[in-house]
Amino acid sequence: MSRRQLERGRAVRGTVTADGIAPLGRADPDDADCVVLHIDMDAFFTSVEELRSPGLRGRPVIVGGTGPRGVVAAANYPAREYGVHSAMPMSRALRMCPDAVVRPPDGAAYRRVSAAVMDILRSVTPEVEQLSVDEAFLDVSGARRRLGGPVRIAELIRSRVHGEQGLTCSVGVAATKFAAKLASTRCKPDGLLLIPTAHVAAFLHPLPVGALWGVGDKTEQALRRLGLRTVGDVARTPPETLRHELGQALGAHLAELAWGRDPRPVTTETADKSVGAEETFDSDVRDPETIRRELLRLTEKVARRLRASGQAGRTVVVKLRRADFRTVTRSRTLGEPTDVAREVFTAAGELYEASGLSGVPLRLVGVRMEGLVPAGQIHHQLALDEPDQGWRAAERVQDEVIRRFGAGAIGPAALAFRDEDDV
Amino acid sequence: MKFRVERDVLADAVAWTARTLPVRPSVPVLAGMLLDAGEDDGRQRLRLSSFDYEVSAQVSVDIDVDEPGRTLVSGRLLAEIVRNLPPQAVEISTDGAKVVVSCGSAKFTLLTLPVEDYPTLPAMPELTGSVLSDAFAAAVSQVAVAAGRDDTLPMLTGVRVEIEGETVTLASTDRYRLAVRELTWTPQDPGVSAVALVPAKTLADTAKSLTSGAQVSIALSTAGSGEGMIGFEGGGRRTTTRLLDGDFPKYRALLPDSFNSVAEVQKSEFVEAVKRVSLVAERNTPLRLAFSDGRLVLEAGAGDEAQAVEVLDASLEGDDIQIAFNSTFLVDGLNAIESDIARLQFTTSTKPAIITGKPVDDGASDYRYLIMPVRLSS
DSSP, rough: OOOOHHHOOOOOOEEEEEEEEEEOOOOOOOTTTOOOEEEETTTHHHHHHHOOGGGGGGOEEEEEOOOOTTHHHHEEEHTTTOOTTSSBHHHHHHOOOTEEEEEEOOHHHHHHHHHHHHHHHHHOOOOOOEEEEEEOOOOOOOOHHHOOOOHHHHHHHHHHHHHHHSOOOOEEEEHHHHHHHHHHHOOSOOOOOOOOOOOOOHHHTTSSGGGTTTTHHHHHHHHHTTTTHHHHHTSOOOOHHHHHOOOHHHHHHHHHHHHHHOOOOOSSOOOSEEEEEEEEEEEEEEOHHHHHHHHHHHHHHHHHHHHHTTTTEEEEEEEEEESSSSSEEEEEEEEEOOOOOOHHHHHHHHHHTTHHHHHEEEEEEEEEEEEEEEEEGOOOOOOTOOSSOHHHHHHHHHHHHHHHTTTTTSSOOOGSSSOGGOO | EEEEEOOOHHHHHHHHHTTTTTTSOGGGEEEEEEEEEEEEEEEEEEEEEEOOOEEEEEEEOEEEEEOOOOEEEEEHHHHHHHSSOOOOOEEEETTTTTEEEEEEEEEEEEEEEEEEGGGGOOOOOOEEEEEHHHHHHHHHHHHTSSSSOOOTTTTGGGEEEEEETTEEEEEOOSEEEEEEEEEEEEESTTTEEEEEEEEEHHHHHHHHHHTHHHHEEEEEETSSSSSEEEEEEEEEEEEEEOOOOOOOOOOOGGGOOOOOOEEEHHHHHHHHHHHHHGGGGOOOOOEEEEETTTTHHHHHOTTSSEEEEEEEEEEEEEEEEEEEEEEEHHHHHHHHHHHHHHHEEEEEESOOEEEEEOOOOTOEEEEEEOOEEEEEOO
């Protein structure tokens, strides 16, 4: 069961009623408690490509790798009519649809458009949970007084995204994230679907079990063995039976979900627990200087990611994997959280030295920062011998140079003059 | 060996000597306390010694000697036993390879350690000068509070002692604060000039424990004569310690000499308020101070955390200033000044501030406590 099978491929602008989906009329929609919106951009990558090359419109377009092992990353709706879908080998896709225009993915362009769309969403409410480049949940309970009911807000978002970015999106409106996401999937492309709370169960029950969040191939097979093919079958099964057959957590979860009960709130930030980077060497490395240089390179990367995300970490963790896969991790908690590579590297280098693995062949090294806090909450105890402009300032300048001139434009001297692949 | 001694005299001496016993002795004999009974300057004395290759301690007390001799016993065990003896005369004697401690009706038999393996204690360097013991203890405690505790930066775990004729300057810093104190003393040679870096903890403990006599003699081995060492002697107790290596920061340059604001606050009120307000400050969150004419506002906590605020009377000359500090560092400094009124001098909110006592006419102690502020996240 995949989302593809749930999509109808025909635009819908409607509401779920007792008798199926009805167009949204003039009457006030039954959306009082449906404060969760799921926004899903339609065929996002290919739509951006069409925007850049308007001649593509109406023709089948595939974004993906063009090499011998290339895979489809996205296909527009005309291409989908030939049966092309994402994750399919490109060679097969082109056999199904030889006339398709193939474009290599341009991540930077997609991220730029994505950021603009997310800005629109955040102007509606700060309660935005971004799921990926082209998908987000919104909790609009705080925006209703200002902008009207959830359906009206959904219409507003759709018209602004279209007006400002020239792209279409589909919006699901419901009381829970689970139902809202199903709604947007059902109304794609360029659609809007409201699932009033009273009709959630009726809407869900005819759907195949694969529509339930958390049901993958394995669980679907397990449910099929129990003779449960639709969500309604699951809903009518005693929760104890589900727990017994599927385990406590999953069983209880599905028993709730089958009735449309989903306790997950819209969370604006999924707080990272840690930020890390690791490197597997092409061949094992024993030279301590080379290891230290790699640790420095990884540290720079980690610190840059911390700064970019406005976080700082308190605990430095170094991971060292020997040639025989035995792995040691060593950690040190600093006096105060930091996002300065220089400070992280000092600790990381000392951890490596103290690990007793200096001179031992290693196949992998990693650096990770844990105990993350928003950088805005760090107060810095100044030291007597600290210059007014220290490493922190130097690294901020480095970020700025990299932002303008690209990665590799500036970095620690110890990492300079190396193969491009290493930087 | 056989001698008798007053229980309290023995208990004091043993307890003081035991403080220098190593917790994890590198060689077993260092866990021992050396007892040496005999004549010393025509008096019958017991000399107790302990040593851990860094610090040595030696004390001598009056006893009645029946039979002179030396022996080595477990220092911890002896200290435990003596501390718990009844208040009567104690008799200690050797019996073959054992030591017998009797007091009233109690009797203990201890094993001895091989006394011939015990290292020779370092000789006391030549006397450099002497200082009033109470003044010395007070000065050391004022300075040692700012010393570092991080053994990875050993030179910051010491108190820098600078001797220049009749003036001794003590200084220590952990990079976040710096305490400096000058005091006068009586040098052997009026033209003496010397510096030493003394482990702060040892110095503070030593200075405090030498206040039973009026004077403390200080003996500093000059850098030229082998390994650096400093010795202290007073009230029958003497201790030596190895000096620390490493370059102490050039701290005089760090002391600002011009300020934009000078505030004065009643010290005890200030300390109480700092402690109260910082109750809501979690670890690593600073205490914020706002000085304006006539008052000082103390605040801690922010946003969705618990918050506290308190207002005190304060005089201010110069610009209003808002500045944040680690509250522990601030309390340490305020507690260290001797005056009832604390004077705080500021340049800006990211520059060091200086805490002193309000100067009085007769020229109170020259003590300065420099404290680095906390830069608040913007």
